[in-house]
Amino acid sequence: MSTLHGSVCFEQARRVAVFGGTHNEMSGVTLVNLWVKNGAEIQRKGLEARPFITNPRAVEKCTRYVDTDLNRAFSPENLSAPGGDDLPYEVQRAQEINRLFGPKGSPEAYDVIFDLHNTTSNMGCTLILENSKDHFNLQMMNYIKKAVAPACCLVLLNEHPLLKYSTSRSVAKHPVGLEVGPQPQGVLRSIFESMRIILKHALDFIELFNEGVEFPACTVEVFRVLERVDYPRDTNGNIIAMVHPNLQDCDWEPLTPGDPMFQTFDGKTIYYQGPGTVYPTFINEAAYYEKQQAFVTTRREALVASTIRKFLH
Numbered sequence: 001m002s003t004l005h006g007s008v009c010f011e012q013a014r015r016v017a018v019f020g021g022t023h024n025e026m027s028g029v030t031l032v033n034l035w036v037k038n039g040a041e042i043q044r045k046g047l048e049a050r051p052f053i054t055n056p057r058a059v060e061k062c063t064r065y066v067d068t069d070l071n072r073a074f075s076p077e078n079l080s081a082p083g084g085d086d087l088p089y090e091v092q093r094a095q096e097i098n099r100l101f102g103p104k105g106s107p108e109a110y111d112v113i114f115d116l117h118n119t120t121s122n123m124g125c126t127l128i129l130e131n132s133k134d135h136f137n138l139q140m141m142n143y144i145k146k147a148v149a150p151a152c153c154l155v156l157l158n159e160h161p162l163l164k165y166s167t168s169r170s171v172a173k174h175p176v177g178l179e180v181g182p183q184p185q186g187v188l189r190s191i192f193e194s195m196r197i198i199l200k201h202a203l204d205f206i207e208l209f210n211e212g213v214e215f216p217a218c219t220v221e222v223f224r225v226l227e228r229v230d231y232p233r234d235t236n237g238n239i240i241a242m243v244h245p246n247l248q249d250c251d252w253e254p255l256t257p258g259d260p261m262f263q264t265f266d267g268k269t270i271y272y273q274g275p276g277t278v279y280p281t282f283i284n285e286a287a288y289y290e291k292q293q294a295f296v297t298t299r300r301e302a303l304v305a306s307t308i309r310k311f312l313h
């Protein structure tokens, strides 16, 4: 990447991977299995698009993970850990994925990795970014949002120093998460078609970029992760309240100080008491009970995406 005459230049994106089955979330599993059989739908001129099931054992057992969450396993410590067969399954798998698609942080790494997830939350179509300065990804977000309109696709930015985690897709130079919900784990609903459409537009964007199209500067609305909110618990750590019915399924809608947030099992309402309006998301996600997270709060921001084009050699 380099800046020249106010535009940011990137190498052509030749190697792209599409990950499914990082968890037992069936849209990605189904789409990736489909494309492993016949990849015509994801092939684009001048690039290799590789569909890949990242956690086949978890998919087979229909569980989020076998030993540890694969989508938290790509830390430098894990990726360089000795121990081979004695390591937790997902750590071994992370090392294998890092060998195939990385090494993470190196020039040899894949250009783009799309990681396909479903959430039990009512989030609709969400794209997840990890870096507000990745102008290639920001331009891709802008392209996808325009392409799907009037349908809606939101962007969640997780750059939080403590809440950010080491994802499978983070092996790539440009990591992109796709999160579509609501859909229970192990279940397939027709929303997988929305995921398919978003990925189609994403690949079209890459193809256009590779052909030399310049994407002019623009702004992209994102929701930046602010805070994790846990369920109220007793001293033994047991949950004593559930998400309030007024908040349930209201992902991306403003939550204002004084709004109901939880309802205790003995009928009391707990109100949101933060300093200002936030936009909650991942509300009541099944996989996050173990992570002590009832929802995450976000703030709306407009990010500036610089003009981008490919290097002319």
Ligand SMILES: CC(=O)N[C@@H](CC(=O)O)C(=O)O
Binding pocket: 023, 071, 115, 117, 118, 119, 120, 128, 167, 177, 179, 285, 287
């Ligand atoms: C429900 C779920 O698995 N969500 C993903 C979000 C992401 O890919 O960043 C995760 O927690 O790994």
Ligand SMILES: [Zn+2]
Binding pocket: 022, 023, 025, 117, 118
């Ligand atoms: Zn997932």
